[in-house]
Amino acid sequence: MPRNQQILLDNRPQGEATAANFKLVANDTPALKDGEVLVRHHYLSLDPYMRGRMNESKSYAQPQPLGEVMIGGTVGEVVESRHPKFAAGDQVVGMGGWQEYSVVDGNVPGMLRKVDTTHVPLSYYLGAVGMPGVTAWYGLVKIIEPKAGETVVVSAATGAVGSTYAALAKARGCRVVGIAGGPEKCKYAVEELGFDACIDYREHPDVKTMGKALKEACPKGIDGYFENVGGYILDAVLLRTNAFARIAVCGMIAGYDGQPLPLQNPALILVNRLKVQGFIVSEHMEVWPQALQELGTLVAQGKLKPRESIAQGIASAPEAFLGLLKGKNFGKQLVKLT
Amino acid sequence: MPRNQQILLDNRPQGEATAANFKLVANDTPALKDGEVLVRHHYLSLDPYMRGRMNESKSYAQPQPLGEVMIGGTVGEVVESRHPKFAAGDQVVGMGGWQEYSVVDGNVPGMLRKVDTTHVPLSYYLGAVGMPGVTAWYGLVKIIEPKAGETVVVSAATGAVGSTYAALAKARGCRVVGIAGGPEKCKYAVEELGFDACIDYREHPDVKTMGKALKEACPKGIDGYFENVGGYILDAVLLRTNAFARIAVCGMIAGYDGQPLPLQNPALILVNRLKVQGFIVSEHMEVWPQALQELGTLVAQGKLKPRESIAQGIASAPEAFLGLLKGKNFGKQLVKLT
Secondary structure, eight states: OOEEEEEEEOSOOSSSOOGGGEEEEEEEOOOOOTTEEEEEEEEEEOOTHHHHHHSOSOOSSOOOOTTSBOOOOEEEEEEEEOSTTOOTTOEEEEOOOSBSEEEEETTSTTSEEEOOOSSSOGGGGGTTTSHHHHHHHIIIIIIIOOOTTOEEEEESTTSHHHHHHHHHHHHTTOEEEEEESSHHHHHHHHHTSOOSEEEETTTOOSHHHHHHHHHHHOTTOEEEEEESSOTHHHHHHHHTEEEEEEEEEOOOHHHHSSSOOOBSOTHHHHHTTOEEEEOOGGGOGGGHHHHHHHHHHHHHTTSOOOOEEEEESGGGHHHHHHHHHTTOOOSEEEEEOO | OOEEEEEEEOSOOSSSOOGGGEEEEEEEOOOOOTTEEEEEEEEEEOOTHHHHHHSOSOOSSOOOOTTSBOOOOEEEEEEEEOSTTOOTTOEEEEOOOSBSEEEEETTSTTSEEEOOOSSSOGGGGGTTTSHHHHHHHIIIIIIIOOOTTOEEEEESTTSHHHHHHHHHHHHTTOEEEEEESSHHHHHHHHHTSOOSEEEEGGGOOSHHHHHHHHHHHOTTOEEEEEESSOTHHHHHHHHTEEEEEEEEEOOOGGGTSSSOOOBSOTHHHHHTTOEEEEOOGGGOGGGHHHHHHHHHHHHHTTSOOOOEEEEESGGGHHHHHHHHHTTOOOSEEEEEOO
16 A cells, blocks of 8 residues: 555644644555545645634634644545546546545545546646636626626735636626736736736735725726735725625635734725625535636636646645745645655 | 795714704795795604715715705605696605705606605604615615524614614514614613514623623524624624625714724624625615515504604704714604694
């Protein structure tokens, strides 16, 4: 049986998450029982939602149990199968966690899905054609519901969600404005990802300067916003919203560590008759087929070329994850495990 | 021509509104032109939205112009008509403003509406069967969309909106919990207005104690909230929301004076997948006929008996209005002008 390196949640963060919250262990993979499938992971996905799971407090999902393998999306290849639907060599996407191999019960619906890599690279099924892509799709298509000519904004613009959002919004005839950290990311957003403009939040570190930058980038105001960050950027966006603007709330990275960040002027929800709606994409599985179809087509047509930030080896996952929380990644953060 | 006493906005508030912002004047009513109608007002409605109009800043509506009669809803009787659709003696509702008489162009659609007082007292057309009633209806029926068995909450429970909300929610099989100021109002809410429970915010002046009171009054959590107040009450409500709860944002009295009040933990919008939506009832005229029909029926059936707080004479309007902003009224605040 192959040796399987795993990363466990060893203890919960007190405030900021650190590498000491994690623990690397190694075990033999167990022998397969009837109906089980052994998958060798090629890539592990790192995503902001994992930070929320590290806390003990009530959230929309169960906390990550201590002493168990960190949850996470994975793509890989079947190396052994005792389930008739899967065969060695199949390429699959699943929730294998922070480890090199996983044993999956092939009878549980949705645990493992075969994917086609003819037109879409395997790793994209963790990003633009996976959970982050469907997240962008749901927020834009189902909550923001943009009309051609409207202006829509997204924070974390060069990440997996942001870059997919841009492609989807351009396909709908919108002006799409990104917010990202640093001139390199902003340049990339405009030149490679199709954003009409991108604002460097490091150059605009408060509500006032961010508001001014948004005014310039969104001369007709903001009709839709996809919230990935929280904090002063949301405050600045709300001040530039048009009447009846829609805000899809998907992440609030800035608030995961420590104290919650207040929203400074909630009265704008009334003044501008906003709809502000939180969502979790895994609760809307009914839209996945439609969303994945559009996303796969955009990739195959070359209209969606998401950038990836790839760390090497399972041992690098904690540092890569902590970097992601601080915006150090550039594009979809993955860990290559082969 | 009868003498017409009027109240003008003389100057804008610096922080808190005061009586010195208003000015009482008297003028003769002008002679009617063809198509015009002279209405003698019986009641003037005082409503929180008027405070927003007193500010110069951009809001959803134009600011109230300085030196002009304060806007406001009125009911009264036609005393003279040069329009074929109206005759002396007709009972009408309109936006006559803070004055004893108004001259209305009968040709402008929606400016003046004849009402039937067989089953509904005239003054109710300014409250439960008027704008506040439709406001409660829209927030509950169109935004909160409650199901039988759900728990819905409203602040300013004994006001025109709150009391109508209770009757509408009970008709839909909900548990309805009010928040009001003082034991007398809370007793009235439960004994006369049909609330299942009512929380005295004066006894619970911070997020922690209010949260505890909400937990007791809403043992199954909160599925819908109609926001009339803002501030710490909204913070406490958000902490008790169930997944997929809906918040209709209609007023934020607490924030009208001076600085905006922050929302302490907007991440709850994501954690509990909330929908928070602001609205202004005058932008949804398409629902008024349906709403007024249900509201009139509830009154005729004795299921909606809103309380009124009546000040006497136009000169009393400013003080009554300032009292309303401080929660001193008990029920729908009116000024009797005859």
